[in-house]
Amino acid sequence: MSQTSSVADAAPAVTRSPSIARAKRSQIRGKLPVLVLFLPPALLLFTVFVILPMGEAAWYSFYNWNGYGLPDQWIGTRNYELIFNNGAFRQALINNGLIILISILVQIPLALWLATMVTHRIKGAVAFRLLFFLPYVLADVAAGMIWRFVYDGQFGLVAGIFNSFGMDAPFWLADRQVAFYAVLGVIVWKYFGFHMMLFVAGLQAIDKNVLEAADIDGATGWQKFFRVTLPLLGSTVRLSVFFAVVGSLQLFDMIMPLTGGGPSNATQTMVTFLYTFGVMRMQVGFGSAVGVVLFIICVTLAFSYKRVFMKND
Amino acid sequence: MAGLELQNIAKSYGTVSVIEGINLSVADGEFVALVGPSGCGKSTILRMVAGLEDITGGDIAIGDKIVNDLTPRERNIAMVFQTYALYPHMSVFKNMAFNLELSGKPRAEINARVNQAARMLELESLLERKPSQLSGGQRQRVAMGRAIVRDPAVFLFDEPLSNLDAKLRVQMRSEIKALHKKVGVTSIYVTHDQVEAMTLADRVVVLNHGVIQQQGSPMELYRRPANLFVAGFIGSPAMNFFEATVEDNTARTATGLAFPFTLATSVTAGQRVIVGIRPEHFQTGSGSYKGDVTFVEPTGGQTFVTLDLGGHPTVVLVSGEHDINSGETLTVGVPTERTYVFDTATGQRISQH
Numbered sequence: 058m059s060q061t062s063s064v065a066d067a068a069p070a071v072t073r074s075p076s077i078a079r080a081k082r083s084q085i086r087g088k089l090p091v092l093v094l095f096l097p098p099a100l101l102l103f104t105v106f107v108i109l110p111m112g113e114a115a116w117y118s119f120y121n122w123n124g125y126g127l128p129d130q131w132i133g134t135r136n137y138e139l140i141f142n143n144g145a146f147r148q149a150l151i152n153n154g155l156i157i158l159i160s161i162l163v164q165i166p167l168a169l170w171l172a173t174m175v176t177h178r179i180k181g182a183v184a185f186r187l188l189f190f191l192p193y194v195l196a197d198v199a200a201g202m203i204w205r206f207v208y209d210g211q212f213g214l215v216a217g218i219f220n221s222f223g224m225d226a227p228f229w230l231a232d233r234q235v236a237f238y239a240v241l242g243v244i245v246w247k248y249f250g251f252h253m254m255l256f257v258a259g260l261q262a263i264d265k266n267v268l269e270a271a272d273i274d275g276a277t278g279w280q281k282f283f284r285v286t287l288p289l290l291g292s293t294v295r296l297s298v299f300f301a302v303v304g305s306l307q308l309f310d311m312i313m314p315l316t317g318g319g320p321s322n323a324t325q326t327m328v329t330f331l332y333t334f335g336v337m338r339m340q341v342g343f344g345s346a347v348g349v350v351l352f353i354i355c356v357t358l359a360f361s362y363k364r365v366f367m368k369n370d
Numbered sequence: 371m372a373g374l375e376l377q378n379i380a381k382s383y384g385t386v387s388v389i390e391g392i393n394l395s396v397a398d399g400e401f402v403a404l405v406g407p408s409g410c411g412k413s414t415i416l417r418m419v420a421g422l423e424d425i426t427g428g429d430i431a432i433g434d435k436i437v438n439d440l441t442p443r444e445r446n447i448a449m450v451f452q453t454y455a456l457y458p459h460m461s462v463f464k465n466m467a468f469n470l471e472l473s474g475k476p477r478a479e480i481n482a483r484v485n486q487a488a489r490m491l492e493l494e495s496l497l498e499r500k501p502s503q504l505s506g507g508q509r510q511r512v513a514m515g516r517a518i519v520r521d522p523a524v525f526l527f528d529e530p531l532s533n534l535d536a537k538l539r540v541q542m543r544s545e546i547k548a549l550h551k552k553v554g555v556t557s558i559y560v561t562h563d564q565v566e567a568m569t570l571a572d573r574v575v576v577l578n579h580g581v582i583q584q585q586g587s588p589m590e591l592y593r594r595p596a597n598l599f600v601a602g603f604i605g606s607p608a609m610n611f612f613e614a615t616v617e618d619n620t621a622r623t624a625t626g627l628a629f630p631f632t633l634a635t636s637v638t639a640g641q642r643v644i645v646g647i648r649p650e651h652f653q654t655g656s657g658s659y660k661g662d663v664t665f666v667e668p669t670g671g672q673t674f675v676t677l678d679l680g681g682h683p684t685v686v687l688v689s690g691e692h693d694i695n696s697g698e699t700l701t702v703g704v705p706t707e708r709t710y711v712f713d714t715a716t717g718q719r720i721s722q723h
Contacts, residue, residue, distance in 0.1 A: 266455035269422050272442040273449050274469040274516070284468075288459040 111352070118346035123339045136346035145322035146347070149330040152237060153305050156326070159241050160248075160301035165294070168249045172256030173282070186257065190250040197247070201314035204243045205230065230316050233323045240315060240324050247311065248304065252297045259293030260286070292370040299362055306355050327351050372433030372523040373398040374419065374556055380427030381414055381580075389414055389580040391428070396558065396573075401550050403559045403571035406603070411580040412560045416526050419558065421445050432523050448517035449526040452533060454509045456501040462488075462512050463497040469520045487519045490552070491545075507538045514546070518553060525550075525557040531566065543569060564604055568592070576600050598717040601646045601710055607674060610684045612645040613714070621645045621711055625680035627659065631709040632722035643720065646710040649674065649687040657703015663696050675700065 118136050120128035140146050175186045192200065207214045208230045216226035229239040263286065271281045287294075309328035312318060318325040318333050325333070331351065335344015374396040381389040389411045396402050404412040417423040419430060421442035429436050437445050448469075456465050463484055470480045488494045491511045501509055510530060517525060527546075531539045547570055550557055561567050567574045568588040575585040576599070583603075584596040595601035601609050614621035614629065616637050621629045629645045637643075661677035661684065668674075673688045677700055686702055688694065711721035 264453065264455060266451045266453050267457060269420075269442075270449070270451060270455040270457070270516075271468075272422065273420060273447060274520075275443040275472045276468075277443070280472060285457060291459070 114345040114348050116345075117342050118349050120342040121340075122342040124341040128342065132342070136343050137350070139343060140346055140350060143334075145318075145325055145334070146327075146330055148322050149325040149327045152324065153308075153326055155237070156241065156244060156305040156308060157302050159245065160305060161298055164245045164249050165252055165297050165301065167245070168252035168297070169256050169290075169294075171249070172253045172260055173286075175253070176257055176260045186253075189253055192247050193250040193254075195247070197309075197311040198314055200243065200247050201311040204239075204246075205315050208239055231320055233320050236316055236320055237324045240312065243311065243315065244308070248301075252301070255293055255297050255300075256290065259290045263289050292367075295366050295370060299359075299367065302358055302362060303355070306351070306358070327354070372556060373400075374524055374558070375431040376415070376419070376428070377431070378428035379415070379418060379425050379430060381411070381418060381423070382426050387580070389418075392580075392582060394575060394582070394585070396556055398556055399554045401557045401559065401570060401572045403561060403567035403574045404577060405561055405564055405567035405574055406577035406583075408562055410577045412562075412577050413528055414580075415577075416449075416528050416558060416560045419524070420447055420449050420526055446523045447526055448520055448522035448524075449528065450510075450513045450517050450530045452529040454501075454513040454530075454533075456509060456512055456516070458501055461498050461500060462493060462504070462515075465501065465512055466515045466519050468516070483519045484515075487515045490518070490549070491515050506534050507542065510534060510542055511545075514549065518549070518555075522555060525555045527557065527559040527561075529561055530559075532561070532563070539566075546570060565606060568604070574604075576603060578603075594719075594723065595646075595710065596719060598644060598646070598712045598719075601712065601719070605648055607649050607685050607687070609646045609648050609710070610682070612647075612679075612682055614643055614645050614711075616641045616643050616711075621709075623680065623682070625682070627680045627682075629704070629709050629711075630706050631711050632706060633711075633720065634722045635720050637713075637720060642714040644712045644714055646712060647684075647704050647708065649685040650689075651708040652684075652686040652702040652704055654686065654688055654700060654702050657701055659702050659704075660699060661702070663694060663698045663700055666694050666696055677702065 117128055119131060119133060121130040121132045121135070122128035171185075171189055175182045175189070195203075206212070208228075210216050210226040210228035210231075213226075215229065219226035227235070229235045267289070268281060268285060271285045276284065305326075307328060308326045309332065312324060312326055312329050313332075316324040318329040322330075327347070328351065331344055331347040334340065335347055374394075376392050376394040378391045378393055379389065380387065380391055392415060394402075404415060406412050414423060418425050421437070421440060421444075425438060430438055432445060432447070457468065460468065466484045466487060467480050470483060475483075484497075485494070488497055491514060493508070493511055493515055496504060496508060496512075501512065504512065510533075513530065530546075531542050534542060543566060546559075550570075559567070559570060564574075568591075571588065573585060574588050574591055576583040576591065578599050584591060584600045586594075591600060591604045595604060598611075602611070612621075612623050612627065612629070614623045614627075617639055619630055619633055621631060621643050623629075623645075629647075631645075659679055661679040663675055664678050664683065665676035666673060667676075671689070671691065673692055673694060675686045675688055675694055677684045677686055679702075686700070694700070707723045709721060710719060710723065712718065713720050
């Protein structure tokens with residue numbers, strides 16, 4: 058019996074591999090028209106508008122070029138050396154790091170706390186949710202403008218508050234030591250609503266029965282939060298941090314109306330640095346080099362974060 | 371372990387009252403099933419006992435202690451949820467150990483108790499798995515394990531078997547019964563399935579619209595239903611009902627069927643009543659009722675036959691292996707003591723049995 062069965066098994070095994078290959082070939086043949094029809098337009102657009110400009114920027118970064126005519130003054134890696142010796146760039150790097158740090162240490166905990174509050178079934182929770190989300194809806198440029206007035210030491214809200222206590226108002230945005238903290242405040246104000254909404258969605262996805270089970274199991278409010286709610290929100294927290302990191306690296310249009318990177322480069326971010334030193338000063342080669350550095354930092358951070366922290370999400 | 375006492379408890383949402391004056395006392399170690407159609411308030415009662423829902427009136431006592439204002443944490447109860455509500459991020463072991471860890475038990479004791487519960491529920495090989503890697507039946511068992519490791523005063527079951535398939539449900543039913551025998555903790559079991567309630571419980575409480583209709587042992591409810599609702603709810607397939615009027619000790623339908631019965635209370639002649647007869651109480655072969663078979667449902671050892679009794683479609687249970695075909699005429703009879711009669715106006719039973 059075993060012999061016959063093994064023979065019977067062996068027979069189709071011999072013919073199987075060519076038949077599989079044939080099936081694969083016919084599968085590809087079936088897909089070929091689709092590939093021919095749909096791939097080229099997308100590939101063309103992606104190449105022309107994404108790959109080529111990036112490659113071009115990388116190419117320009119080796120030239121001393123003001124953007125007029127063709128780049129012809131090859132200077133090798135000089136632009137990169139200039140970048141890393143530039144105090145303003147180092148400040149911008151530190152500032153970006155600080156933004157990420159504040160996002161993780163202040164903004165996300167604040168957003169999480171508020172999210173747990175506004176998901177309770179209390180009166181006005183929806184109104185608060187909306188209110189907290191409003192700053193995020195506002196255009197970045199408009200937010201920058203508004204806060205420039207708020208911080209204004211002569212006419213702004215801050216001035217009003219200080220004056221009402223009979224004190225002289227400070228000009229925070231003009232103070233090198235304080236300006237960046239003022240900017241950080243605006244960043245937290247602007248984006249906590251977004252993170253709060255992520256957490257609200259995350260909290261709503263948690264099975265209520267699981268939290269009730271924790272109640273019955275004898276967990277206090279804190280224990281329930283740290284041992285059940287927070288672990289179940291893990292993927293949302295990781296996503297939130299990811300957005301905070303990427304957002305920090307892109308931060309530009311709120312800084313420009315607020316401080317323009319000043320005073321004396323104290324509030325530069327990498328993108329405002331690129332704009333100020335590359336575009337405004339007509340140093341396209343140098344700007345391109347900053348762009349390349351920024352790109353490498355972004356890609357490295359984003360991919361390694363996804364690899365390490367979000368691999369199961 | 372402790373008994374449980376519900377005194378006149380009520381629940382209302384604003385002006386809408388969902389539970390009105392429930393009185394129920396559960397003895398230490400007793401297994402009580404709350405059964406009723408969906409929306410009858412049975413789960414709400416359970417959640418009020420657990421402390422997950424506030425009560426708006428009355429008192430709940432576990433043992434000798436009034437627990438109205440205590441949090442679930444302070445009541446020492448364990449609950450098995452319909453959705454199991456396992457912690458998705460914890461292993462089976464952690465799920466079962468969570469309560470013990472929170473109450474600060476020493477590691478050795480936690481291990482011993484979880485392992486013992488796991489052995490009892492045959493979960494030993496699954497302790498390191500996450501709930502998402504378990505089948506429905508295994509999850510159910512973990513939920514039970516989480517409840518028994520902690521040695522609670524009262525066990526609460528909220529339709530724990532309704533997410534399982536039919537076969538597993540029967541198996542888990544007997545496991546729950548065996549478990550209760552073994553640990554002997556006071557248990558309240560909520561279900562909409564009367565078969566589950568009857569097979570599991572020492573005492574069944576039938577609820578409708580937030581009011582207790584009747585409570586008693588399963589056979590008591592079956593034999594002596596207090597009213598029309600209980601009569602229709604308990605028993606499967608459901609009781610047959612005939613609208614009739616009373617004349618002395620006989621109820622007559624408009625189509626001429628006469629059901630003699632034993633009266634328990636006095637009635638006025640011509641009073642409108644409803645006659646109830648269980649499908650399994652019809653005797654075939656001899657009797658005073660004749661009807662054409664309209665529908666046959668053979669299940670093997672017994673056959674459900676639908677008869678046309680004077681215009682009333684009537685289900686009759688025929689035991690044994692019989693070949694009955696539609697269109698045949700069947701003669702059936704009912705013993706007087708198996709004829710239930712209910713007052714149409716109040717729904718209360720007026721027959722002796």
